Amino acid sequence: MSADEQPIPSVWARPRREREQPALSREHIVAEAVRLLDEEGTEALSMRRLGSRLNAGATSLYRHVASKDELFELAVDAIYGELPPPGPAAAGWRESAGDVARGLRATILRHPWIAAKLAEVGLAFLGPNALRHSEHLLGLFEAAGFPPAEADQAMSTLVAYVLGVSTSEAAWLSMIARSGGSQREWTERLWPAAERAVQDYPRLRARYAAQRGDDPARSNEDSFEYGLQRVLDGLQTRLP
Amino acid sequence: MSADEQPIPSVWARPRREREQPALSREHIVAEAVRLLDEEGTEALSMRRLGSRLNAGATSLYRHVASKDELFELAVDAIYGELPPPGPAAAGWRESAGDVARGLRATILRHPWIAAKLAEVGLAFLGPNALRHSEHLLGLFEAAGFPPAEADQAMSTLVAYVLGVSTSEAAWLSMIARSGGSQREWTERLWPAAERAVQDYPRLRARYAAQRGDDPARSNEDSFEYGLQRVLDGLQTRLP
DNA sequence: GCGCAGGTGCGTACGCCGTGCGCTAGGGTG
DNA sequence: CACCCTAGCGCACGGCGTACGCACCTGCGC
Numbered sequence: 001m002s003a004d005e006q007p008i009p010s011v012w013a014r015p016r017r018e019r020e021q022p023a024l025s026r027e028h029i030v031a032e033a034v035r036l037l038d039e040e041g042t043e044a045l046s047m048r049r050l051g052s053r054l055n056a057g058a059t060s061l062y063r064h065v066a067s068k069d070e071l072f073e074l075a076v077d078a079i080y081g082e083l084p085p086p087g088p089a090a091a092g093w094r095e096s097a098g099d100v101a102r103g104l105r106a107t108i109l110r111h112p113w114i115a116a117k118l119a120e121v122g123l124a125f126l127g128p129n130a131l132r133h134s135e136h137l138l139g140l141f142e143a144a145g146f147p148p149a150e151a152d153q154a155m156s157t158l159v160a161y162v163l164g165v166s167t168s169e170a171a172w173l174s175m176i177a178r179s180g181g182s183q184r185e186w187t188e189r190l191w192p193a194a195e196r197a198v199q200d201y202p203r204l205r206a207r208y209a210a211q212r213g214d215d216p217a218r219s220n221e222d223s224f225e226y227g228l229q230r231v232l233d234g235l236q237t238r239l240p
Numbered sequence: 241m242s243a244d245e246q247p248i249p250s251v252w253a254r255p256r257r258e259r260e261q262p263a264l265s266r267e268h269i270v271a272e273a274v275r276l277l278d279e280e281g282t283e284a285l286s287m288r289r290l291g292s293r294l295n296a297g298a299t300s301l302y303r304h305v306a307s308k309d310e311l312f313e314l315a316v317d318a319i320y321g322e323l324p325p326p327g328p329a330a331a332g333w334r335e336s337a338g339d340v341a342r343g344l345r346a347t348i349l350r351h352p353w354i355a356a357k358l359a360e361v362g363l364a365f366l367g368p369n370a371l372r373h374s375e376h377l378l379g380l381f382e383a384a385g386f387p388p389a390e391a392d393q394a395m396s397t398l399v400a401y402v403l404g405v406s407t408s409e410a411a412w413l414s415m416i417a418r419s420g421g422s423q424r425e426w427t428e429r430l431w432p433a434a435e436r437a438v439q440d441y442p443r444l445r446a447r448y449a450a451q452r453g454d455d456p457a458r459s460n461e462d463s464f465e466y467g468l469q470r471v472l473d474g475l476q477t478r479l480p
Numbered sequence: 481g482c483g484c485a486g487g488t489g490c491g492t493a494c495g496c497c498g499t500g501c502g503c504t505a506g507g508g509t510g
Numbered sequence: 511c512a513c514c515c516t517a518g519c520g521c522a523c524g525g526c527g528t529a530c531g532c533a534c535c536t537g538c539g540c
Contacts, residue, residue, distance in 0.1 A: 046527080047527065047528080057490045058527085059491085063488060063489070067528080118359075118407070118408075119355050119411060120356045121411060122408050122415070124412070124434075125430070131438060134444060138444065138447070148447070157405075157470050160401055160404030161397070161471070163407065164400030165404075167400075167403065167407070168363045168400070170359070171358075171361060175362070194364075201371055201372070201374075202375075203382065203388075207388070207392050222393075223393045223396055226394075226397065231474055232474070233473065233474035234475075235470050237473050263518095296518070296519085298519095299519065303517055307499080
């Protein structure tokens with residue numbers, strides 16, 4: 001047994017515990033999870049991957065987060081916290097509601113994974129940011145003149161529309177984010193298959209033919225705005 | 241080595257290959273997958289579980305289905321195939337569109353897992369049943385007098401609304417299906433927590449207070465119908 | 481100075497998962 | 511009879527979420 005096999009009780013010999021990062025915290029973990037989800041989608045988030053991005057072991061995360069499901073709930077509420085603040089509120093009811101809707105859609109498209117996650121966990125009972133957002137929107141409808149009971153339904157109608165539209169846009173965007181390709185590449189790659197699939201359906205075929213070459217982002221935008229105005233039209237019929 | 245350790249080359253000695261089931265087929269697999277999904281939700285569907293329900297090994301399924309993702313696509317299109325057929329079409333545009341919307345919602349609520357799955361895979365490019373359904377609905381809007389380009393947007397608006405509403409209802413229903421409890425049990429169990437959470441938000445608090453004791457299924461139904469009529473109102477403003 | 485308590489991070493391990501691969505046996509065809 | 515084709519299976523691999531218990535750091539009362 002030679003001397004250097006003995007453990008040397010010296011600070012310099014020990015591996016110098018790495019503590020340069022401000023340690024692990026719930027906020028850090030959630031923020032990094034959101035970053036990973038944005039970059040690579042829901043499937044790519046595993047506790048091991050997330051841990052290694054934070055220079056930590058997978059199981060260390062469990063000191064700050066009870067489970068992966070809870071982590072998702074926290075991530076979803078973090079996104080709710082990102083929604084644009086109320087705004088000037090000077091303009092009329094229609095403009096304010098439209099702005100909220102546009103902000104909601106924009107946020108979903110920035111984090112496309114959230115659409116599928118919301119569909120899993122539901123919209124009710126979410127965290128404080130989600131509640132604050134609902135409260136604000138409900139106030140907006142009440143101020144517009146909807147009686148309280150109806151304001152709730154009117155708000156749900158608008159939110160349902162926005163979520164429905166954004167969900168299908170988001171599914172497309174997450175697929176692209178996951179695969180790493182560009183939107184244009186994927187469009188060009190899938191278009192022929194789509195045209196072949198709709199061959200037997202004259203109206204769908206005409207629709208595809210008419211849209212060939214359009215910028216999909218722009219036509220999604222137009223389509224969203226069209227439906228938004230229709231929903232607002234329909235709600236307005238209930239006001240004096 | 242005694243005699244009965246020798247393999248006996250007789251039909252009666254062999255374990256009698258079980259072939260009473262008409263073997264494995266893609267249709268059988270998809271049908272059983274849908275059944276399992278309805279009963280226990282997305283998480284519960286694993287190839288091993290599905291295989292054992294069919295008296296088969298997990299990897300045997302791969303002879304008929306390329307991957308689990310493909311199995312989900314087939315399951316989703318199977319549900320599209322379940323949508324109510326066009327119907328008499330005698331009544332006006334509004335009634336027909338409303339019926340399609342109600343049928344869509346009812347189908348989603350019967351298979352609540354499909355909402356989250358649709359949010360993952362997107363609504364476009366799905367199987368033949370989905371395409372047929374879109375073609376029919378598009379025809380309905382064109383017949384109502386929408387010019388072709390706008391008919392597409394109008395249809396998307398309606399579908400987005402229905403999907404958005406049904407998605408959040410479905411999330412609730414799948415949670416209940418997964419857990420095995422009853423709707424009433426869960427409502428009673430979660431209500432106090434929800435009331436506590438909305439304590440600081442007067443409008444949300446008032447809403448909960450007003451709804452205490454209501455039948456949630458009924459008020460979901462009412463809320464859906466309210467929004468449906470508003471969306472149809474909004475679309476109708478574009479017709480002569 | 482010293483022991484102690486509480487909390488943080490990690491290594492290991494368990495039981496799942498999707499699925500690739502190569503074998504076997506049974507039925508159809510020459 | 512020989513032959514091949516194919517459905518089904520057993521095994522194995524790498525990855526997953528996470529329970530558990532140990533090692534260590536920090537701060538406190540003595």
